Amino acid sequence: MLWKTTEYAAWGNVHKAKGQIARPERAATLERILAEAPAPAFGNRRSYGDSPLNDGGRAIDMTRMDKIIGFDPATGVVEAEAGVTLAELIRLFAAKGWIPAVVPGTGFATIGGAIANDVHGKNHHVDGSFGAHVLAITLQSAGKRVTATPERLKTLFRATLGGIGQTGVIVSAKLQMKRIPGAAMRVSERRIMSWKDHIDALEGSTATYAVSWIDAQAKGATMGRGILEEAELTDATPPGPSRAKSVPVAIGLFSNSLFARAFNEVYFRRVPEAGRTSVKRLEEFFFPLDKVHAMNRLYGKGGFHQFQCVVPPDQTEALGQMMSKIARSGLGSPLAVLKRMGPFRAGMLSFPTEGYTLAVDFPNRTRAVKLIEELEAMTAAAGGRLYLAKDSLAPGDTIKAMYPEWQAWAREAAKADPDGDLMTNMVRRLDLRTAAETTQ
């Protein structure tokens, strides 16, 4: 196997890593690599922080392990290698009447990455997280291949969902997909004028898919204004695909607060006062940001951070205070999203919990880092938690306090990977595994 020394980063482009990368194409090659030199895996590195990085060590790029192993058109059960992307599952199976039951805001997420972060979508309040639809996960460690299901090796199964790749390399998985009436979405958009109206609208929404864009620059009476999108699957005919755009160089537009304010004003007014309903292609609804290739370059060479928290349903006032702080800082980029979450959690380190989740991008600047630290403390005080797929700044103690099952998780990870070969930059930064070994 060819190891190639490579410099790489995750989506936020703040943390960089240098190390040897292997890109196996077959399960047998992966098995051989792990027997010789066990190493953590990554997918398309669509996580923002340091979870897919192993600076100074080896790592396995799983994106070439992208084969569909089996599909039953009667039940919608698909078995696929971990490197298959969620966009590819939609492309292959939507026309046959099936799509993944849960997809995040990017179709570039691989099945391995979707399991390892137990990702959520715009329908968490109805369909739960990705892990709720995983029937089996096949994991490879040095010299050992096991398949965990909700019934067999169930502790390992729960430790793997959201387990940031620490219980073995995910080789493949069996997923229950969702039956769809047609390959399109009927989407209603309406303006929401304030934070309180926003919470009320999300609370009262009966839509299967609901997500809000928030104007992170709006202050005073309009603080928290935005656009609520509610959607249902439909058999209506969607329009043809729109042309993809690309950000050719790291131009830093989204790091400029004047640009962000002007952009937000136009974006808010794009939906008429009376609202509007349209039919969209599935990809356009699920993955709007994927249309702009190398979107992360909009923050310039310094990169960016995403702050994402979830707080319990009775803490919307605390979340409003966070939003207000963000608006006053003028640092929030145009990418800011509010969603309601249901109670479902699949894994020990899964992020979703019942309440409201807020995600805001910030350019990587000293003031923004300080602001994020304050927002993290406010999240902790509100009994909420931060999302490991986005984090690269939080201290380990803060994260551990937010994930009550982390010690049980770490014990399971230690069983699967006793020598700590699968540790990544994130795991080392948060000291997620060493601490548990001493508390057993």
Ligand SMILES: Cc1cc2nc3c(=O)[nH]c(=O)nc-3n(C[C@H](O)[C@H](O)[C@H](O)COP(=O)(O)OP(=O)(O)OC[C@H]3O[C@@H](n4cnc5c(N)ncnc54)[C@H](O)[C@@H]3O)c2cc1C
């Ligand atoms: C534009 C955008 C929108 C997003 N929207 C959402 C959203 O709405 N909801 C949400 O939940 N997330 C969202 N995300 C985050 C994204 O879905 C997750 O970070 C996802 O895990 C990325 O998948 P990946 O394949 O790129 O994994 P990577 O980022 O490469 O890896 C993520 C983690 O999984 C581990 N891993 C990956 N593959 C394997 C494997 N085969 N075996 C073992 N471990 C593995 C890595 O070690 C790492 O810890 C968004 C990201 C972007 C860029």
